Amino acid sequence: MGEAAISTQIIRARVTDQARVWVSAVTIPLLLLAPAFWNGYPLLQWDTGGYLARWYEGYLVPSRSTVFGLYLHYGEDSGFWLDLGIQALATLWILQLTLRVFGMARPWRLLGVSLALILTTALPWLASMLLTDIFAGLAVLSLYLLVLHGDRISAVEKFALFAFTAFAAATHSATLGVLFGLCCLGWIARLLLPGRFDISCLVGGTLTIAAGALMLLAANFALSGQWAWTPGGTGVAFGRMLQDGIVARYLRDHCPQARLKLCPYRDELPATADAFLWGDSMFNTLGRFKGMDDEMGFIVTHSLAEYPLWQAEAALAATAQQLADVATGEGSSDWIPHTYGIIERYIPAQTKPMQAARQQHWGLDFAPVNWIHVPVALGSMLAVFGLFAAAIWRRRLDDLGLLAATVSFALLGNAFICGVISGPHDRYGARMVWVATLTVMIAAFRQFDDDNEVEEDSLPLREEIQHA
Template identity: 65%
Template sequence: MADITTPSLPDRAANPPWVWVIAAAIPLMLLTPALWNGYPLLQSDTGGYLARWYERYLVPSRSTVFGLYLHYGEHSYFWFNLAIQALATIWILQLTLRVFGLAKPRRLFGLSLVLTLTTALPWLTSMLLTDIFAGLSVLSLFLLVLHGDKVSGIEKAALFLFTAFSAATHSATMAMLLGLCCLGWIARPLLRERISASHLMQGTLTIAAGAFMLLSANFALSGQVAWTPGGYSIVFARMLQDGIVTRYLNDHCPTQHFKLCPYRDALPETADDFLWSRESVFNKLGRFRGMNDEMGYIATHALTEYPLWQAEEALLATGEQMLEVATGENTDHSTMMHTYGVFREFLQRQLKVVDAARQQKSFLTFGPINLIHVPVALISTALVFAMLMAALFRRRADDVTLLVATVALALLGNAAVCGIISGAHDRYGSRLVWITTFAIMIAVLKRRKDREPSRAA
């Protein structure tokens, strides 16, 4: 256990100066995009979260927990939030290295540098969005459940709270983490020596704690004990994009009177155009308040009427989502009219700084960046699944295999949840796929370390 315990105070005091330089350099490295921008990066969904504190009502797919988190960073112009995100990232990366017996300052710096240069990680850390917590929560759940005996009580409590908070920031993240816990219970009879029942229960309880956080925040801000709305509408929009809604309307409009029947031949081709375009029929019919019941009815009945079609589209959406991994979706200023509107209405004192940021002054393109990010993400994903298949063939269940399995299953779960419910988007893939690159580096370092002859020998 000596190689994974926290250094004593004398040891810390004896650290050479370059260790402290590394400690300061890593968070700056992870926040390079925001520092270059001159302000935390915004995204088209940012405004929906920011407005929760001020509007005091529930909006589909906009977590009030994350809205509160952003609100408490407003006075720092949200640099407080970015500092939390950077420090949380360093903590999770360092703790993962530590439980694998790989914790060295230079190694942490090198690993962080590779992730900064080749993955979406610094862009996620620098953005006011829930996405950074998706990948970090997978690693924190892995540490809590499979390495809970290697961390202190305080660290375990911190991992629990962090995972619960991450689950509360986005329904897709919560569903993915819940799926991992369910698979853990299924696998436990075969891996009793590796998966502790008490640790797995702690991991499962993080989901319950996250749900409690979300319900509590929803009640505090809106006065409603209710889940964040939007599930049926998002699924409906995905079915519309697949052509299922048009088929259902054509089959039933002669006998049933839906609001959408007069528009069935002029529906938008994509889910995004239906839900978010200003000219969409969705706006004409009252948006979520006017259409929620009808969309829920059509979505549930279309699911039972066309089961094979739904299954085929679900498989296609999951596969497509696995390949949609480009960085930077909806971060150009032309896509953020709603977010700017929220700033103009509620955060006018920050408008001058926001308008001066590079993101708002010029076109932000990720084309050159994705020439690196996309191949690295896809190659890392392929390697993770190849390593998992090789381990299953050899019946190996060591720490590296469990990390690779966790990452691979998280990718599949994320692709299924996001692809089937919302349709494939680059954002949903890029926010998680960086952990595959991290897992590959951990695997390489651990295998190399295990091959080295012991110093004692």
Template identity: 70%
Template sequence: MEHIEGTGHLRMVGHPMDHNDVKTKVLRARPADKVSVWITAILIPLFLIAPALWNGYPLLQWDTGGYLARWYEGYLVPSRSTVFGLYLHFGEASDFWVNLGAQALCTLWILQLTLRVLNLSQPFRLLAISLLLILTTALPWLSSLLLTDIFAGLSVLSLFILIAHGDKITPLEKLSLALFTAFAAATHSATLGVLFGLCVLGFLARPFLREKIALAGLTQASLSLVLGSAMLLSANYALSGQLAWTPGGIGVAFGRMLQDGIVAKYLNEHCGEEKLKLCPYRNELPATADEFLWGDSMFDKLGRFKGLGDEMGHIVVRSLADYPAWQAEAALKATAQQLVMVATGEGTISWLPHTYGIIEHYIPLQVAPMRAAHQQHGEINFAAVNRLHVPVALASMLLALAIFALALWRRKFDDLALLAATVSFALLGNAMICGIISGPHDRYGARLVWIATLTVLLAAARYFGDEDEVEADDASLPR
């Protein structure tokens, strides 16, 4: 027997602490915990938007203007979610600082929930892991940016919690996570695709992992995606009068095939027998999809998506049938390239004429603070940042995959291995969807790869963690 100092309790030496001992330990630490909780709750959100605070204005990207314009223009634009456009509109009066605050707080919330359900919840541990993520990944740049990208990684974590750890959170938290997941899915079709793929994999894996994957959690997660789809359709109808999905998938896929040379070959082989608008330009096609779709090209002369949409769809479908082996090879190559394209900051530059034009036309009161920001003076350089971010991202992907593979080899699949599996499949699914449809871009990799770094940090925390501390954390979980 031994006396636990300051508690008035005895316990058997060598025996685990019972629930009352753990509860006493937690209660005794409560004053210090309150201070550390407040320090964590204040510092993490501030550091998450530190790039925007330094910039003097939320960071902008070349796609930002398309989302901002959705409220004002009243029609659907390819690849620009009206749900995210409405979200940005609600923050206009605050110069979008409300949006950045919401992004930072959602990030803090999801991070602490992830630690909590893995029995790693401790304020200073949360602070340490968050600071490491802020220093070594794209996370603070994503949360400081007016773009959908921050919600991609967060939604993978929220889906994981719903499916694998729904029994460890309260009903209110479960509802909040479902609503958050639905919103995130509605902000970008690629995010919806990744989440849908994870749900499908969850149903396929459930017969082998019944104790880890609850049917109720899978059902709730799947329903959240249905809700997200309904959100998008409703917003599209409310703003445009069209009950339709956000357009652009075929056009974006066409751009990727153009970049791979498939479109040029199709035109050269079929222009003699088909009357296609692009035939006169078949020898002048731009080298990249971005140049064709968003630069000064024949795409503009031929009416953009409205004028060329049907023809691009025709070429995409016919070329899939005509060149299946080439398409498969291009798809594999694009997926592989996308997996390793993870640099931070793509498109967050000083030359953003479309975004600037949208702000000047529709939100003129924000022109002055926008023009005064460091970004608009070319003072952001991601080269130095990526000397750290890129190797950390690539190493994190390999280590997360190693955690998953080791669990399979040992046939011991704990909650951390399940997270590593979720993250690995999310990264692969993201690379397939974005690489094959849109073509590889650093932006698509950077917005998700930070959750691999989080997984590695959580594994390190589990390995080096204090057993008593984990027991105390477990005692604080909902029962």
């Protein structure tokens, strides 16, 4: 082959690769935001209003991160499309970085994997929604890359992953809890697998948790003037215990001697935590979190001590139920007057486009979507647990085995934290389980891809180029 022909072939290959890169870079974010484009407005959820209000109300409320509230506030002038753009591009970035460290960086692979995730998981709905959930799964991948593949990424990428993971940790306490648990497991694994974990990378990953916590404390101080953690932990835990019947039992055992505010209502407690905390219940009459926080904390602490076996059984059942609750769309297809009211009150310029969206006209029906999403999610979860178990059985924790281990522990940690503290919800499972589907696809590529043949086929051309 002549030198001119070789040069032409090289140029043609480079142009083709560049075209594929641009097609992927443009197509994937647009498809990730397809639900929002179809809706005509970013998707909203019941909790969205609480985050939006943080900038305007200037005080802390349970389970609503001021960091995420600020993030939404800076996207208001764009109709929140800036926020969705950031979420889509962050998803694209972390997906391609994950595939790259597994030697699957070709644009057509990135496009294929992304399309599969978009069609079979909650990922595009998470990316299209004004909610913290998109950052939960991305943060697990980001921490995995930072801790276990720091030697394969550049210094700039490490810094970006550090900042992203810290921000994600600050957006939701459950996300911070999952990441903290993974870091603790990383330090334990370093003792069991000497030489497998670079201590500088593990330190860097751990410091993201500290940075996220400081970020949240600083944002809380900036908006409320208080150096305080986001409130609500005991109240949410109380709601789960109420739902399990533990609160009613405690009140029956101790009222009226305990003289608790809830004693007169011990036979009228709602059946669910959501009905108690967010519905029209005696919780409102008794002053909500401000009036009930001390009493709820007292009941939580003492019921843990008095009914330890019941608490353990309830925690195990809640964790198992949370693992099974993975349907897409919870809290998005219902009427959400609180979020609508916050937008109308504080961001009136967004009222008209918000009200015109399909979501506000009962245009969202997730039943057909979940015919696909739920079996894919459950199957992916079982497959990831199987991959992790197989790696342990073979005593071979390679990069795929460590990814399966990371995702398995993230799923279990997420189920435990969310199920035990908040009570099982589909939303909590859907925001994390798509990472299991990604892991299964990477494993499938590893098993069935014909990379070796492709590489061997290209050797003669490489040798000829070098010779020329």
